[in-house]
Amino acid sequence: MSSGNPIGVFDSGIGGLTVFRSIMEQLPGYDYIYLGDNGRAPYGNRSFSTIHQYTWECVQWMFEQGCPLVILACNTASAKALRTIQQQDLPVQNANKRVLGVIxxxxxxxxxxxxxxxxxxxxxxxxxxxxxxxxxxxxxxxxxxxxxxxxxxxxxxxxxxxxxxxxxxxxxxxxxxxxxxxxxxxxxxxxxxxxxxxxxxxxxxxxxxxxxxxxxGDIVAASLVDYLQRHPEIEQRLSNTGSRSFYTTMDDTANFDAHASLFFKSALTSTYVDVRKTCK
Amino acid sequence: MSSGNPIGVFDSGIGGLTVFRSIMEQLPGYDYIYLGDNGRAPYGNRSFSTIHQYTWECVQWMFEQGCPLVILACNTASAKALRTIQQQDLPVQNANKRVLGVIxxxxxxxxxxxxxxxxxxxxxxxxxxxxxxxxxxxxxxxxxxxxxxxxxxxxxxxxxxxxxxxxxxxxxxxxxxxxxxxxxxxxxxxxxxxxxxxxxxxxxxxxxxxxxxxxxGDIVAASLVDYLQRHPEIEQRLSNTGSRSFYTTMDDTANFDAHASLFFKSALTSTYVDVRKTCK
CATH class of the missing domain: 3.40.50.1860 (Rossmann fold)
Known part of the structure; x- marks a missing residue:
């Protein structure tokens, strides 16, 4: 069992940790990575194209970490980026990966x-x-x-x-x-x-x-349980050592950690990452 | 009289418009451009180096529009970026330009x-x-x-x-x-x-x-009146046709305009700009 194929959980910030918490409680055995795009949050006021660009950059980064499956635990990204990712991006670039939303x-x-x-x-x-x-x-x-x-x-x-x-x-x-x-x-x-x-x-x-x-959170977690039962071709690719890792695009990770623990209901330590494709 | 050398007023978002309003009331004759970096706001949680990078990109953009003088009408940028800009960036790259803060x-x-x-x-x-x-x-x-x-x-x-x-x-x-x-x-x-x-x-x-x-606002405006009296070499380079232009890095300019009018106390229309140096 390798820890190399985690489930990815994405949010523009820290709110997605409430969804991640529920997913983890219902499916504790898998490996997970959480990514918060706090460095570019909040997404709410941004245009469709910007939200799609940011979300897709984050999703690709999670694919590069080995995730066969990414959950957009973010209402804004689910509303404004998911359809384009599912219908246009994935078929061309990552046909064997899956991205699901919360809506x-x-x-x-x-x-x-x-x-x-x-x-x-x-x-x-x-x-x-x-x-x-x-x-x-x-x-x-x-x-x-x-x-x-x-x-x-x-x-x-x-x-x-x-x-x-x-x-x-x-x-x-x-x-x-x-x-x-x-x-x-x-x-x-x-x-x-x-x-x-x-x-x-x-x-x-x-x-x-x-x-x-x-x-x-509980609805999305229950839906994921069901999804994995119906899609063994995805489920069998997931690693399950029970590892959890937290990443943020905000360079002040201590600030992330302090706020995040409220949402995740336990202490955590995050690592800074730069996910930008067009601006390294 | 050319309108090519406005005073630049910068903020990470729209709050700086309260300062701009006061400046404009005390010094109505000059040309002005306002730039809000709403696309990357809020700055508050970001690191020193990020706030410096963002602010300096915006200041350089205002220099490119002809501003001999830029006011950082933003407490975060004034606290975390101004000293580096004044002591390191300007002497090397724009020795004849001036940047002032609000603190x-x-x-x-x-x-x-x-x-x-x-x-x-x-x-x-x-x-x-x-x-x-x-x-x-x-x-x-x-x-x-x-x-x-x-x-x-x-x-x-x-x-x-x-x-x-x-x-x-x-x-x-x-x-x-x-x-x-x-x-x-x-x-x-x-x-x-x-x-x-x-x-x-x-x-x-x-x-x-x-x-x-x-x-x-009134303090900063009064200080600018005083500064221009003491620095005729800057004052004489300013154009004074009474023009005002508004720019934002947020692609949803209608959103900017709707909120901005509350702070500026009159309606305004902004134009989207991309100020990034490293990420065009």
């Missing part, structure tokens, strides 16, 4: 959580404006009504360590009120941002008990 | 505002951790005691448009309480971040009336 696996199952057929989606401004979730969910659950709400202050509240303090209550209530005012019949709320699980207790506390709050 | 002009006069000789400095985590203000102020006012407080949520509150709404009060009060708890005798508070002037009314409302709240 489709979520869309495939989210309809199973609701009785009212009305769900809420909370995300960053970029994710909400992209309409990726309503569009993708309609493929699998055309009868569902999807209500969206952008929560632009939640990521800053989380990254500044205020997420579990009283001031955050105002902004949790503010965005939840704006969502629920769109339809009082919403009975399921999807956290469509990898940061938001850190606020999940406050979110639940501000909602009636019958409303389910769904984080993506 | 030294502020440090030169801030002591004139206080009677108690105790001042507070509010800034981003990066600015506070750099200790640039206490170090620089000590050169001019060694008797001053400088108390610092990082306000990590103020920039997100401003950029998400929440700065003039009730939820912001909590975080204005929080950071001001933490600052004032360091010394009740503080009688002058410096806003050492170019975003913070948008919060100035809330800040004043949360403080006793005798405490002065000082924004950097």
């Amino acid at each position: 489709r696996p979520t869309a495939e199952v989210i309809g199973n959580y609701t009785q009212s057929n009305k769900i809420g989606v909370l995300g960053t401004t970029g994710t909400v404006q992209s309409d990726s979730y309503p569009i993708e969910i309609a493929h699998f659950f055309p009868e569902l009504k999807v209500y969206q709400q952008a929560c632009p202050l939640w990521v800053p509240l989380i990254e500044s360590g205020e997420y579990n303090k009283p001031g955050a209550d105002y902004y949790v209530q503010l965005y939840l009120d704006e969502l629920m005012s769109q339809s009082p019949d919403i009975d399921t709320i999807l956290l469509a941002c990898t940061h938001y699980p850190l606020l999940i207790e406050k979110i639940k506390a501000h909602l009636p008990r019958h409303i389910k709050v769904v984080a993506q | 030294r002009p502020t440090a030169e006069v801030i002591g004139n505002y206080t009677q108690s000789n105790k001042i507070g400095v509010l800034g981003t985590t990066g600015t506070v951790q750099s200790d640039s203000y206490p170090i620089e102020i000590a050169h001019f006012f060694p008797e001053l005691k400088v108390y610092q407080q990082a306000c990590p949520l103020w920039v997100p509150l401003i950029e998400s448009g929440e700065y003039n709404k009730p939820g912001a009060d909590y975080y204005v009060q929080l950071y001001l309480d933490e600052l004032m708890s360091q010394s009740p005798d503080i009688d002058t508070i410096l806003l050492a971040c170019t975003h913070y002037p948008l919060l100035i009314e809330k800040i004043k409302a949360h403080l006793p009336r005798h405490i002065k709240v000082v924004a950097q």
